[in-house]
Amino acid sequence: MSRKVVLILLLVAAAGLGVTRFITASDHKDSMLLAGDPAADIADLYTFRSPTNPANVVLVMTVSGFIPPSEASTTFFDPNVLYQWKIDNDGDAVEDLVIQAFVTGTGGHQVMHFRGPAKASEIGSTTRVIEGPETATVAVSNTPTPIVATRNGMTVFAGVRDDPFFFDLVQFKKIIAGEASAFRNPGVDTFAGTNVLAIVVELPSSLLGGTKLSVWGSTSRPQL
Amino acid sequence: MKRTACRVASLLASLTAIAAAGCQNSSAPITSPHIEASVLMHQQMLQEDRFGLPAIATVFIPTDLRDAYNLGSPSGDVATFKSLIVAKLMAFGQDAASANALASALSPDVQPIDLSQPSNFLNGRKPSDDVITAELHLIFGSNAALNDDHVDANDVPFLTTFPYLAGPHVQ
Numbered sequence: 001m002s003r004k005v006v007l008i009l010l011l012v013a014a015a016g017l018g019v020t021r022f023i024t025a026s027d028h029k030d031s032m033l034l035a036g037d038p039a040a041d042i043a044d045l046y047t048f049r050s051p052t053n054p055a056n057v058v059l060v061m062t063v064s065g066f067i068p069p070s071e072a073s074t075t076f077f078d079p080n081v082l083y084q085w086k087i088d089n090d091g092d093a094v095e096d097l098v099i100q101a102f103v104t105g106t107g108g109h110q111v112m113h114f115r116g117p118a119k120a121s122e123i124g125s126t127t128r129v130i131e132g133p134e135t136a137t138v139a140v141s142n143t144p145t146p147i148v149a150t151r152n153g154m155t156v157f158a159g160v161r162d163d164p165f166f167f168d169l170v171q172f173k174k175i176i177a178g179e180a181s182a183f184r185n186p187g188v189d190t191f192a193g194t195n196v197l198a199i200v201v202e203l204p205s206s207l208l209g210g211t212k213l214s215v216w217g218s219t220s221r222p223q224l
Numbered sequence: 225m226k227r228t229a230c231r232v233a234s235l236l237a238s239l240t241a242i243a244a245a246g247c248q249n250s251s252a253p254i255t256s257p258h259i260e261a262s263v264l265m266h267q268q269m270l271q272e273d274r275f276g277l278p279a280i281a282t283v284f285i286p287t288d289l290r291d292a293y294n295l296g297s298p299s300g301d302v303a304t305f306k307s308l309i310v311a312k313l314m315a316f317g318q319d320a321a322s323a324n325a326l327a328s329a330l331s332p333d334v335q336p337i338d339l340s341q342p343s344n345f346l347n348g349r350k351p352s353d354d355v356i357t358a359e360l361h362l363i364f365g366s367n368a369a370l371n372d373d374h375v376d377a378n379d380v381p382f383l384t385t386f387p388y389l390a391g392p393h394v395q
Contacts, residue, residue, distance in 0.1 A: 037272065040272045040273055041273055042273045042274070042275040044275070044278065045275045045276070045278075045335055045349070046348075046349045046350065046351055047335050047337050047343070047348040047349055048337075048343035048348045048349065048350040048351075049337075049339055049342065049343045049348070051384065051388075052384075052385055052386070057337075057339060058386075058388065060351070060387075060388070060389065061275075067392075068393075069392075069393040069394050069395045070395050072392040072393060072394045072395075073394065079262070079263055079264075080263055080264070081272075082264055082269050088298075088334065092299065093297075093298040093299040093301070093332040093334060094297075094298075094299045102262055102264050104262050113262070122268075123297075124271075124297045124299075125270065125271040125295050125296065125297055126268055126269065126270055126271070127268075127269050127271065128266070128267070128268055128269065129262070129264050129265055129266075129267075142392060143391075143392075144391035144392065144394070145391070146387050146391070148386060148387065155386050157386065157387035159392075160392040161387070161389035161390060161391060161392055162378070162379070162380050162389060162390035162391065162392060162393060164351040164378055164382065164389050164390075165378075166354075166356070166375050166377065166378045166379065167356045167373060167375055168373040168374065168375045171373065172373065175370065181369060182369035182370065183369065183370065183372060183373045183374055184374060185374040186374050186375070187373045187374035187375040188375070189375045189378075189379050191379070192379030193379065193393050194393065195392045195393055198387070198389050200386065200387040200388065200389065202386055205339045211338060211339045211340045212336070212337075212338050212339075213336070213337050213338075213339065214276075214298070214332070214334035214335065214336050214337075215276075215334060215335045215336075215337065216274055216275060216276040216298055216333065216334045216335060217274065217275045217276075218271050218272075218273065218274040218275075219271070219272050219273045219274075220269035220270055220271045220272060221269055221270060221272055222263070222264065222267040222268070222269050222270075223267075223268055223269065223270045
């Protein structure tokens with residue numbers, strides 16, 4: 001389930017109405033297009049100053065939520081998906097720079113390729129792989145010890161990790177179903193013990209063209 | 225070394241039509257195998273999903289508009305969706321002024337960060353930030369039964385160094 005669905009549930013709870021039917025209908029992917037397409041379904045996005053180097057910024061995108069331990073070593077990225085960070089550095093909510101990531105290879109032999117940060121060749125909901133050399137590549141690793149690569153000042157990782165999201169979603173569902181009136185204390189993290197596919201990039205903030213940024217993530221597929 | 229030499233020979237062959245003698249596969253493409261293998265090159269792609277804030281904004285988008293929202297761009301959010309957010313917040317009982325202020329913070333749906341300041345949700349988002357409780361507070365205010373899910377941290381510790389996320393749970 002994507003975070004969007006989780007928060008749709010939040011909305012429903014906030015409404016405080018008889019909403020069970022709506023929840024049933026929404027309790028999967030967050031749209032018809034993304035249903036059955038976990039590799040393109042963004043679970044979360046994180047943007048933060050590097051704890052190890054204040055001059056760096058860290059970008060994290062997770063997709064394909066709720067990977068059980070039994071599938072941790074066999075879940076991979078989709079070579080037909082372009083994973084992208086879009087960065088606005090002048091406050092108009094239009095991307096000035098993009099960082100792109102895509103995999104080649106299948107099974108346990110995937111490589112994640114990175115391009116940018118660089119100006120996008122197209123703005124908005126259509127996109128292309130930007131021209132020019134790759135800034136970094138790294139082998140996709142689903143192992144406890146991550147494979148990490150650094151090139152052009154950019155450190156990169158791609159592979160299965162623990163899902164960093166935490167929330168007592170089970171109790172929340174009971175609340176909105178009218179089976180409970182309060183959260184548990186302590187709560188129980190529904191996402192504990194589950195994995196996601198993660199792409200992590202750390203790079204000098206100076207490469208992003210400003211101090212005040214707006215960042216969003218996107219996934220795209222070739223048009224049929 | 226052999227492979228590199230053959231690539232160079234192959235490159236020369238393609239440029240000068242001279243056979244790359246001694247290479248097992250002199251007609252192999254010259255580009256890196258990683259690059260040549262991508263199916264995405266030179267194709268126009270269409271956005272399937274997007275993500276800015278941890279989804280508060282998306283919460284306010286009706287089901288029948290969700291695909292349009294996922295296909296859209298932040299620069300269109302204020303015009304297309306802000307009024308829906310305001311209306312929803314007012315339906316929850318917020319007055320027009322506070323609904324409008326909150327809707328302005330939620331649209332466009334981007335993750336804002338000022339890198340000159342420490343990162344804490346809503347100035348960026350760290351893995352350890354308790355985003356859900358922040359959002360529950362936003363929605364439920366001082367209602368102590370509902371404004372905190374009492375899951376305050378991840379189930380396993382984050383790493384202090386790159387890639388920061390904990391290793392996978394495996395069998």
